[in-house]
Amino acid sequence: MNRSTLLGIALITLFISGCANQSPQQPSNLNLATPNPAPSYPNSVGAYRAEQITGDYANYTALNQFIEHMVKDHGFDRQYLLGLFSNAKRKQWTLNYLNNSDKTLKGKPGKGSWTKYRSQFMDDRHINTGVIFWQQHQQSLEKASLQYGVPPEYILGIMAVETTFGGFVGNHRVLDALTTLSFDYARRGDYFRTELEKFLLMTRNEALDPAKPVGSFAGAMGLGQFMPSSFLNWAVDFNNDGRRDLWNPDDAIGSIARYFADHGWQNGQPVVSATKGPLPASSPIEPGLDHPYDLQNLRQAGIEIAGDCRCDYPLRLLLLRHDKHDQYLIGHPNFYVITRYNQSTHYAMAVHELAQLIKSRYTAF
Numbered sequence: 180m181n182r183s184t185l186l187g188i189a190l191i192t193l194f195i196s197g198c199a200n201q202s203p204q205q206p207s208n209l210n211l212a213t214p215n216p217a218p219s220y221p222n223s224v225g226a227y228r229a230e231q232i233t234g235d236y237a238n239y240t241a242l243n244q245f246i247e248h249m250v251k252d253h254g255f256d257r258q259y260l261l262g263l264f265s266n267a268k269r270k271q272w273t274l275n276y277l278n279n280s281d282k283t284l285k286g287k288p289g290k291g292s293w294t295k296y297r298s299q300f301m302d303d304r305h306i307n308t309g310v311i312f313w314q315q316h317q318q319s320l321e322k323a324s325l326q327y328g329v330p331p332e333y334i335l336g337i338m339a340v341e342t343t344f345g346g347f348v349g350n351h352r353v354l355d356a357l358t359t360l361s362f363d364y365a366r367r368g369d370y371f372r373t374e375l376e377k378f379l380l381m382t383r384n385e386a387l388d389p390a391k392p393v394g395s396f397a398g399a400m401g402l403g404q405f406m407p408s409s410f411l412n413w414a415v416d417f418n419n420d421g422r423r424d425l426w427n428p429d430d431a432i433g434s435i436a437r438y439f440a441d442h443g444w445q446n447g448q449p450v451v452s453a454t455k456g457p458l459p460a461s462s463p464i465e466p467g468l469d470h471p472y473d474l475q476n477l478r479q480a481g482i483e484i485a486g487d488c489r490c491d492y493p494l495r496l497l498l499l500r501h502d503k504h505d506q507y508l509i510g511h512p513n514f515y516v517i518t519r520y521n522q523s524t525h526y527a528m529a530v531h532e533l534a535q536l537i538k539s540r541y542t543a544f
């Protein structure tokens with residue numbers, strides 16, 4: 180049953196109960212005498228049924244506890260979930276990959292790290308695909324830009340970095356990815372169990388078989404690589420077909436724009452600025468997303484922003500390490516908004532640069 184059908188039923192029920200309450204035959208204390216009706220849930224999709232979990236996740240106490248939580252708090256059928264998780268596969272590749280990257284994450288970015296990261300994205304493939312995508316989805320991009328106050332090129336910048344406009348949306352079953360990370364990756368198990376919970380709610384609400392969607396090894400889905408919690412909070416049905424579909428370009432456009440707007444994007448404000456002159460040899464100002472400064476802090480430390488800016492908001496010093504030199508920039512709050520999508524200076528800078536490159540090639544056509 181889809182959401183619009185449910186809404187229709189809810190509205191009819193409301194209408195009928197509204198009429199009934201106006202009937203002279205109804206006792207005035209009807210509401211006090213009527214017990215609360217049991218909550219009704221949409222039907223889950225897929226013929227899964229088992230009395231206990233078999234397969235890779237047999238005998239996982241934590242998974243059985245999770246299933247009990249889904250039954251108790253969200254009204255899922257126990258046998259359905261036991262059957263579904265009997266299909267889940269442990270992704271050893273993902274666990275090995277994450278354990279290795281956890282080791283290399285520690286420490287400051289190395290020399291040339293930005294040059295290397297940047298080279299994955301600043302190429303004709305990303306830029307030209309962006310220009311074509313803009314031409315094909317011009318209407319949706321304009322509508323999203325008007326409705327949410329986010330320029331088209333930044334919506335495109337996200338899709339460019341995430342999936343090259345749907346060219347690669349991942350081939351890991353989301354069920355396997357999230358089950359593995361929830362129950363075999365202790366460092367972030369709590370986070371992924373919440374995502375798994377939201378994923379089951381999402382697939383039930385949208386009438387999807389939870390064993391079908393594929394995405395990144397971490398369970399991110401669609402053109403904008405939304406995690407399930409982002410889907411529930413920010414996905415929009417932007418083509419008005421009654422479904423929120425992260426794999427549909429129009430829905431992805433609207434959803435990314437809404438994500439930016441809800442995280443504080445200020446239309447018309449800059450994203451990054453250059454610094455004027457060289458930075459002082461020593462300074463108490465630290466680069467990075469976790470260190471907001473006001474304009475006065477920066478000036479007192481001898482750091483000046485190029486161009487005119489009232490900048491009466493938090494600013495961040497950004498460090499980009501090229502092969503042969505280090506570059507310092509100033510990140511405005513809009514830069515910080517991009518990092519709410521992915522908490523990385525490199526990521527947000529790649530989105531910003533691609534946005535500018537796609538825009539200039541698009542407008543040159």
Ligand SMILES: [Ca+2]
Nearest residue numbers: 416418420422
């Ligand atoms: Ca839709």
